[in-house]
Structure formats: structure tokens, C-alpha cells
Amino acid sequence: MVVHRRGTWRSLALVSAALGMFAVTACTGADSGSGGGKFLRYGYDLSAQFTNTFDPAKSTGDCDQVVTHFIYDSLLRRDENTGAPMPGLAKSWTVSGTKKRSITFKLRDDVVFSDGTKMDAASVKASLLHNRKNSQLTTLTTHMDSVDVVDPLTVRVNMKDDQSTPFLYVMGLSRDGMIESPKALDTLDKHPVGSGPFMLKTATPGEGIVLVKNPKYWDKGKYNLDGINFLQASTGPPAVASFKAGDLDLVRFEAESLPTLRKDSSATVVTKKTEAFLRLEFRLGFNGGKTTPFANTLVRQAILYAIDRKKINDVVQLGEGEVASQPLPKSSPGYNPTLADLYPFNPTHAKELLTQAGYPNGFTFTMVIPGPGIQSMQSQGELIQYMLKQIGITANIKPVAGNDIATNYYINAAGEGFAAAQLASSFYPGAYYDEFGKFQYVPTFNHSERQDITDLTLQAQGAENPADTARLTQQAAKITMDDALEAPIAFMPQFLAASKDRVGGTIGGQRNICDPPDLSGVRMKAGG
Numbered sequence: 263m264v265v266h267r268r269g270t271w272r273s274l275a276l277v278s279a280a281l282g283m284f285a286v287t288a289c290t291g292a293d294s295g296s297g298g299g300k301f302l303r304y305g306y307d308l309s310a311q312f313t314n315t316f317d318p319a320k321s322t323g324d325c326d327q328v329v330t331h332f333i334y335d336s337l338l339r340r341d342e343n344t345g346a347p348m349p350g351l352a353k354s355w356t357v358s359g360t361k362k363r364s365i366t367f368k369l370r371d372d373v374v375f376s377d378g379t380k381m382d383a384a385s386v387k388a389s390l391l392h393n394r395k396n397s398q399l400t401t402l403t404t405h406m407d408s409v410d411v412v413d414p415l416t417v418r419v420n421m422k423d424d425q426s427t428p429f430l431y432v433m434g435l436s437r438d439g440m441i442e443s444p445k446a447l448d449t450l451d452k453h454p455v456g457s458g459p460f461m462l463k464t465a466t467p468g469e470g471i472v473l474v475k476n477p478k479y480w481d482k483g484k485y486n487l488d489g490i491n492f493l494q495a496s497t498g499p500p501a502v503a504s505f506k507a508g509d510l511d512l513v514r515f516e517a518e519s520l521p522t523l524r525k526d527s528s529a530t531v532v533t534k535k536t537e538a539f540l541r542l543e544f545r546l547g548f549n550g551g552k553t554t555p556f557a558n559t560l561v562r563q564a565i566l567y568a569i570d571r572k573k574i575n576d577v578v579q580l581g582e583g584e585v586a587s588q589p590l591p592k593s594s595p596g597y598n599p600t601l602a603d604l605y606p607f608n609p610t611h612a613k614e615l616l617t618q619a620g621y622p623n624g625f626t627f628t629m630v631i632p633g634p635g636i637q638s639m640q641s642q643g644e645l646i647q648y649m650l651k652q653i654g655i656t657a658n659i660k661p662v663a664g665n666d667i668a669t670n671y672y673i674n675a676a677g678e679g680f681a682a683a684q685l686a687s688s689f690y691p692g693a694y695y696d697e698f699g700k701f702q703y704v705p706t707f708n709h710s711e712r713q714d715i716t717d718l719t720l721q722a723q724g725a726e727n728p729a730d731t732a733r734l735t736q737q738a739a740k741i742t743m744d745d746a747l748e749a750p751i752a753f754m755p756q757f758l759a760a761s762k763d764r765v766g767g768t769i770g771g772q773r774n775i776c777d778p779p780d781l782s783g784v785r786m787k788a789g790g
Contacts, residue, residue, distance in 0.1 A: 300488035300786040301472075302765070305495030305504060305513035309468040310664045311776075316454035316462065318437035319395040322668070324685060324776035329492060330440065331778040332473055334456030337367065337386065337441060340434035342770055342780060345688065347430040351381065351441055351457070355430070362407070363426040369415045373480045375443035377455045383417040389441045390419070401432050424724035427731075428689040435777065436688065459485045469494050486767070486785040498637050502759070505529070511761045511786075512779075514772065516638045517579040523759045532758040532779075534771030537594065537686030537693070539586050540578065540642055542569070542629075542749040545678045547709025554678045555627065557709075560619035562746035566605040567612035568653045569646060575752035578642050586750035588739045589684075589693040595728065596690045596735030601743045612653045624654025628677035630670075633661035642751070643681045672707040683754060686774045691731060694738040695719035698747060715741055763787065 306312070311325040316333065339350040352367035373381035387409040394402035405425045410418040421429065433439035446455035454462050457480065460473035471492040475485070495501035495513055502519045504510050506526065515523065523529045542565070544556035555561045575583045587604060590596045616624060631643040640661075647657045660677055662670050670676040687693045698705050698715040705711040715738050722734035742748065756772040758779060766787045770780025 300486075301491045302487050302489070302781065302784065302786065303491050303493055303509070303511040305501045305510040306471075306492045307497045307501070308471065308492065308494045310497065312471075314467050315451050316465075317450035318393045318440045318442070320451055321396065321437050322398060323664075324436075327435065327437065328776060328778045329471055329473075330437075330454070331435065331458070332460045332490060332781075333454050333458045333462060334440035334442060335373070335458045336433060336435060336439040338430060338433040338439060340431070340773075342773065345431065345434070345773060347434045350434070350439075351386070352433075357426045359421075359424075361424055363421045363424050364418055365421070365426055365429065366412065366416060366418045369417065370480065371415055373457050374478045375446075375455055375457045376461045376476045376478055377443050377445060378478070379443045379445050379455075381441065381457055382414045383411040384414075385444045386417045386441055387411055388444045388447065390438075392442065392447050393438050393440065396437060401429065401436075401438050405429055423720075425720070426724075428692065428723045431689040434688075460490060463489070484782050487781065488786075490781070496635070498635070505759055505761070508761070511764045512769070513759055515757050515759055517582055517755075517757065518637055518641075520580055520582065520757060523757075526759075528762050530760045530762050530765070530769070532760065532769050532771045533582075534756050534773065535584070535591075535593075536754055536756055536772070536774055537591055537690070538756075538775050539589065539591075539684055539686075539753045540574065540583070540682075540751040541586070541589075541684050542646060542679055542681045542751070543684075543697070543704075543708065544710070544748065545675065545680075545708045546747070549675045549678055555619075555621065555625050556678060558619045559745055560615045561621065562749075563605070564612040564615035564619065564653065565650065565655070566746050566749050567608045567615065568649050568655075569749055569751065570607045570649055571751045572607070573649075574642055574645050577645060578638050579752060579754065582755050583752040585752050588743050589697070589748070589750050590690055590735070590739065591753045594690050595732035596693065596722075596739060598736040598739040598743075601739060604743055605746075609649075609652050616653060616655075621654075624656065626656040626658065627679060628660050629657040629679045629681055630660050630662050630667070630677040631681050632664055632667065632683075634663075639682060646681055672704070675707070683775060685776060689723060691719045691722040691735045691738070694735065694742055695723065698742065710747060712741070712747070760784075 313321055313323045313326055315321055316330055335351050337350055337352050338347045341348055351370055351373055353370050354368045356366050358364050390409050394400050397403050405422055407420045407422045412418050442450055443455035459476055459479045461476045463472040463474045465471045474489040495504050498516055501513045502515050505513045523531050545554050546557050571585045575585050584591050587602050632639045643659050650657050671680055694715050696702055698710050698712040700711050700716045718734050718738040722731045725731045760769055764787055767785040768783035772779050
């Protein structure tokens, strides 16, 4: 699965340009695990979803954390179901201030990096300042003002604003919150050193990454694996075929393979609902010196009436997802129930709106999709293409490889629309802030910045009362959907398959497309 860029609080969801090819070796003396044993063979699309760096300050893709999460511990952890921040390397925290807040973290005193260096407040400060160098992605540049070492086990983050709540959320699982050994900051790109449960042994671009157990890991007994062997497995049927052939122990798969794997008596299927969703986004302003048709609100509204969201959910996700009326699902506090029936499928009314907009004969535009070769994205694109054709709009599909989406679609404006999958926000108001907020990446290139949505979502993220956060987010939802600023289609459950012969215990499902699964309850079966 390839997904696209996010803004400040929701980290980059684009599997973006590789940062250089490499092969690295760390001296461990452990077996690579490629033949099985107590190493988990994890199918992962390294060629499309890993940006070939282990340095959080250089990473340009959210899916990098599927690997790096196991090398670096984060300052905080996240609740498996809600995503709320929980103790991690910081055992507690307090927030002070109003307009400009500070967060004081109390650190664990029993953490040692895999190179033997003790973790303390100075190393946390160094890591946060290092991670801030990733200006393409980081929340730290925008919202973190400074970091103070209060004492050896206390560090204080001084904010530029009141955005402490979303800051805490991203400290739970993102590049921003990963803590690295201060002795290794200059070489993390190829030689990562963290305090996580595993260490890097070898990495071969596009082929495999081998992690081995970190004997210095502070949370003794949490993991029962000797290591993880990430093996190249292209997204979709190729990965499933390798799994069914017995070459992989664990693999993420698309809905298209769900019937096959549910019938497979040798596979354990793990599903989890998420806030990630299928959608069509619009470039609202100029493209190639011309105003796009999507600058017209009536045109965008026409498209929302023309898209049969239930049909796309049934075909692309086999009906497993939740049909979307807005960018947050019914389970979210930010869901606005007044929007549920705002755009029922109605091609006749869509044509009327196009005529009112000055396009009685429709128009032609380029619709970018991730690919080629990602069946779910191809299917979604073709269905949207067919539905728009029924009201006179011709959508020419242009597949763009994940590595090139940042450059081709956003920066070079390769198309006027983008039909893809969108990651869930770390903190739910970000579903609107990251897409329409001032100075955020996606709205900058889509010409979709909205001051009204910016104001509401910043207030929502800074609110101390959860009820206020929900109310303000629902107001942002109403503006977004009244003006048809994007076309949400369906929320995406995530699917994993594990080998019953080799994998025992419990696997925690993925909360988001690029989130790592929880493998702490996994054990490899003897003789598997």
C-alpha cells in the first residue's frame, strides 16, 4: 500500500524518494534467521516502503517505522486501541502553561542503549534536536521551541504554542519521538543505535533487513523473538503468494486476499479497524498556469454526488470498511452526525451541479494513483473513473510510483486529483489541520489552505477540555464537507496473516497503514 504526504501533526504518509542505496553489517555473531528458527520472517515491501535510511532525521516515509520502531524506543508509547500516549522511556509527564506550554518528562533510570551508553536527559535532548533536522517531516520544527535538561532524569520541552496534546501523541510512535544514542547520531543512517528490543545486523536495499535481539533491552522478557528478518514482499498478491508458499511467517495484505486467507487453515488472520481511509483529493488552485475545475465548489460537490462510496467499499475492500461521509469514522469524537447523508449517490443531481458550474459537457483531468501494480489502488481509480464518466467528466489515470509522488504529484503538479489511501492522524483534529491548515505540506501544493479550518483545528488541538476538542473538530468537519474540499470514500481495516505452524502467541493488529504490529506477544513455535 502506498499513501501520500501528511502535514505537521500527522507525519509523512508518502513512501517517498529513497535516500541512497546501502548495505550495512553490525557485528552480532547471531544467526541471520533467514532459515527460520526463532526469527520471525516478516514480509515487507522494502523496495517501495522503506526509504533506505535508519536515521529518523533523514527518513521520508512513515512506513520506515515498521522497521525502525523495533530499533529505537520512543519517548512515549501509544495505547493499542485509542492511540493515546502512555509511558515509554518517559515514565510520566506534566504539562504547564497556557498559550506557550511546557512538558516536563520524568525518565526511566534503567535504560541503556545497545552500545552501552546510559540514557539520560541529555541524550533525550540530543535526540529531539537531532530529529528536528528532518524539516520535511518533523513536528519539532513547527511547535518545539527549546529543550532543557532539568536534572539527569528530567527533561523539559518548551513549546512555541499550546499544542502540547498532539505533541504528546506523536511522541508515542513517530520519527520525532525516537531516542538515539548520542554517540551514534552522525552514523545513524547506516548504523542505528537505539534502546529498543532489537539491533540491526544486516540490510540489503530492496532485499532484506535482519534485526537481532538487543541483550541490553530494559524491558526484559517483553519479546520472545531472537530476531526479525524483514524480507522483500511486494504489496498485494506477490506477498500473499510468498506467504502461502511458506517463505514468510507474517505479512500485511490487502482486502482482495481476505477470502483466500480466511479459507487457509494454515493461516491466522488478524484484522483491525483504523481511521485510515480511501479518498480522492483535489488540487483547488492553479496547475500549469491554469485554474483547475476543482477550484469551483459546485464541481467538487458534483463529484461527491457522482461517487458511489458503498460500491467502492464493496469492490475494493469487500465491504469490510466503513463507508465515509467525512474524514473521521463514527467512532471518533470528531465525527459530525449532521453530515451523514450530505452527499447521497445521485448522478442526476451531479450533472445539474456541473451545468450550474459552467461545465455542461464535463471536462478532462489527470487523476494520479499510487502504482503501478497496486491492485486496490488501480481498482479504486478505475471505479472513480467510470463513475465520473457517467456525468461527463473524463479522468485520465496516471500511476506514479511511491518514490516519486512527492516530486511528481505535489511539487511538479503531475495531476489535478489524487486517488489514494490516506493515513489516520496521530491526534484526530489533524484529519483537517494536515489537509487544510496554513503552511502544511499537502494544502501548500494543493492550494487548499483554509484560515477558518486552521483556526478551528489549532484551537481543537490546544483545548484542555476533550469536549471542546470534539466540538471544534466537528465544526471543521462541517466546513470541509459543506465546501466538498475532499471526497472521503471508506475507512480501511488493516489485515495481517501469520503462519499457524510457526507463529504462536498473540499478534496486535496495525492501527494505521504504516504502524508496526505489536509483536510483544509473539513466540516462534518449536520445530516450525
